[in-house]
Amino acid sequence: MCQLLGMNCNVPTDIVFSFTGFALRGGRTDTHHDGWGIAFFEGAGVRLFVDHMPAIESPVAELIKRYPIKSKNVIAHIRKATQGHVALENCHPFVRELWGRYWVFAHNGDLKEFHPPLTGPFRPVGNTDSERAFCYLLQELRARFGDAPPALEALRAALGELVHHVAGHATFNMMLSDGSALFAHCSTALHYVVRQYPFPTAKLADEDVSVDFAQVTTPRDRVALIVTAPLTTNEAWTAFATGEMKVFVDGLPLE
Amino acid sequence: MCQLLGMNCNVPTDIVFSFTGFALRGGRTDTHHDGWGIAFFEGAGVRLFVDHMPAIESPVAELIKRYPIKSKNVIAHIRKATQGHVALENCHPFVRELWGRYWVFAHNGDLKEFHPPLTGPFRPVGNTDSERAFCYLLQELRARFGDAPPALEALRAALGELVHHVAGHATFNMMLSDGSALFAHCSTALHYVVRQYPFPTAKLADEDVSVDFAQVTTPRDRVALIVTAPLTTNEAWTAFATGEMKVFVDGLPLE
Numbered sequence: 001m002c003q004l005l006g007m008n009c010n011v012p013t014d015i016v017f018s019f020t021g022f023a024l025r026g027g028r029t030d031t032h033h034d035g036w037g038i039a040f041f042e043g044a045g046v047r048l049f050v051d052h053m054p055a056i057e058s059p060v061a062e063l064i065k066r067y068p069i070k071s072k073n074v075i076a077h078i079r080k081a082t083q084g085h086v087a088l089e090n091c092h093p094f095v096r097e098l099w100g101r102y103w104v105f106a107h108n109g110d111l112k113e114f115h116p117p118l119t120g121p122f123r124p125v126g127n128t129d130s131e132r133a134f135c136y137l138l139q140e141l142r143a144r145f146g147d148a149p150p151a152l153e154a155l156r157a158a159l160g161e162l163v164h165h166v167a168g169h170a171t172f173n174m175m176l177s178d179g180s181a182l183f184a185h186c187s188t189a190l191h192y193v194v195r196q197y198p199f200p201t202a203k204l205a206d207e208d209v210s211v212d213f214a215q216v217t218t219p220r221d222r223v224a225l226i227v228t229a230p231l232t233t234n235e236a237w238t239a240f241a242t243g244e245m246k247v248f249v250d251g252l253p254l255e
Numbered sequence: 256m257c258q259l260l261g262m263n264c265n266v267p268t269d270i271v272f273s274f275t276g277f278a279l280r281g282g283r284t285d286t287h288h289d290g291w292g293i294a295f296f297e298g299a300g301v302r303l304f305v306d307h308m309p310a311i312e313s314p315v316a317e318l319i320k321r322y323p324i325k326s327k328n329v330i331a332h333i334r335k336a337t338q339g340h341v342a343l344e345n346c347h348p349f350v351r352e353l354w355g356r357y358w359v360f361a362h363n364g365d366l367k368e369f370h371p372p373l374t375g376p377f378r379p380v381g382n383t384d385s386e387r388a389f390c391y392l393l394q395e396l397r398a399r400f401g402d403a404p405p406a407l408e409a410l411r412a413a414l415g416e417l418v419h420h421v422a423g424h425a426t427f428n429m430m431l432s433d434g435s436a437l438f439a440h441c442s443t444a445l446h447y448v449v450r451q452y453p454f455p456t457a458k459l460a461d462e463d464v465s466v467d468f469a470q471v472t473t474p475r476d477r478v479a480l481i482v483t484a485p486l487t488t489n490e491a492w493t494a495f496a497t498g499e500m501k502v503f504v505d506g507l508p509l510e
Contacts, residue, residue: 044380045343048303063318088300096352100378121376121397123355125299142376 002108005076006226008182008248014068038076041179050091077106089126099149105134109171186240196222222251257363260331261481263437263503269323293331296434305346332361344381354404360389364426441495477506
């Protein structure tokens with residue numbers, strides 16, 4: 001199974017510490033070595049890095065660990081190929097534009113049984129079931145709301161229905177962001193933690209590294225991290241329920 | 256004015272040498288220091304690097320110079336902001352998907368007078384006139400050909416008309432690629448050279464660096480480079496005529 005990592009914050013924050021532990025799962029502490037990718041929103045723009053080399057060997061992953069790009073919404077993915085061959089066009093996250101916003105999507109799980117008709121403007125470039133599901137979500141959002149984006153509550157309700165429909169066909173752990181909110185759905189495994197004042201010293205589960213967040217943050221900062229399996233051993237991670245979708249805005253899950 | 260660089264090859268080729276000279280125009284040998292970007296096709300996938308830091312200071316540009324990504328189609332851009340503020344979402348190249356292929360676009364020139372109605376699925380994320388023109392081109396291609404991509408000759412004819420229409424409004428030096436062909440249109444300044452066997456030793460115009468291409472290529476390799484102003488001082492660059500669009504496939508301009 002692939003691994004997902006999402007970050008949603010109230011102020012632009014770097015992800016160096018969490019990405020360091022996560023990247024180790026791409027070939028060292030776990031067996032996900034069929035490519036990886038990470039997308040950072042920066043204002044309305046997106047910075048996307050994808051690679052079909054294992055995350056622990058990739059010079060681009062090395063750059064990200066050294067170069068603290070600050071972002072309010074990040075989605076990362078380490079791939080274990082189950083559908084689609086190992087190629088750049090099959091690496092998550094995927095990016096498309098809808099309503100003049102970029103949308104970023106990553107998925108883990110198996111959607112072999114999900115073959116929706118794609119009749120709108122969104123078509124897969126690669127041959128993964130994940131990109132097909134992403135195209136389906138955007139197609140259906142555009143069909144429901146037309147040319148103008150809805151308010152967040154309407155978007156959340158529509159996505160809840162669509163995601164529930166997809167998850168009825170198979171395993172659909174996924175993260176989706178339009179740069180303002182981060183939507184996360186759990187079929188089998190997702191956990192989150194909210195880091196805020198007073199910040200702890202966190203210890204990576206995958207490597208003998210600690211960071212005292214109080215040294216690198218201000219009392220206003222609030223960061224939600226969402227991940228397949230908890231990244232740290234001394235923070236209180238909350239497991240998603242099966243079939244649960246959460247929406248994170250400004251570093252907090254919405255009620 | 257911004258600077259454009261395109262490369263179209265018959266086998267995947269790295270662009271380290273040409274990018275080294277080109278990147279110097281981002282803040283050292285020229286005054287284009289409002290961001291830069293480069294997109295590489297790799298199979299059907301695209302690797303896009305954009306930055307709003309000057310190309311000579313950017314750690315991402317440094318990575319590209321050291322890490323030879325091989326590609327058959329590359330488009331790069333160094334920006335001098337005339338429209339739109341300096342932000343990631345305004346950096347070229349822009350990427351969109353149409354017909355299950357990624358399309359990459361970069362532009363230099365001024366399109367202040369060009370405000371086409373955008374009624375289809377392609378909307379600008381940033382606020383440049385360039386991204387607006389790119390959305391227009393894709394919208395019109397989709398309107399003409401529907402859900403299936405046409406053959407290259409029909410695509411070339413349609414793009415020729417559309418580009419001529421846009422260029423009637425203002426300055427439209429542009430490059431566009433779908434990963435198989437590279438389309439380049441000149442309003443005011445574009446030059447190209449085809450490098451093939453027997454390969455010369457080329458000397459960068461912007462820095463005291465030479466490369467003996469015979470050492471890094473095979474006799475089969477053929478590379479077309481298209482650029483705003485010639486990059487080397489000892490190769491025979493051909494200037495585009497005003498209003499001319501050329502299509503490059505497998506390292507050669509089509510007749």
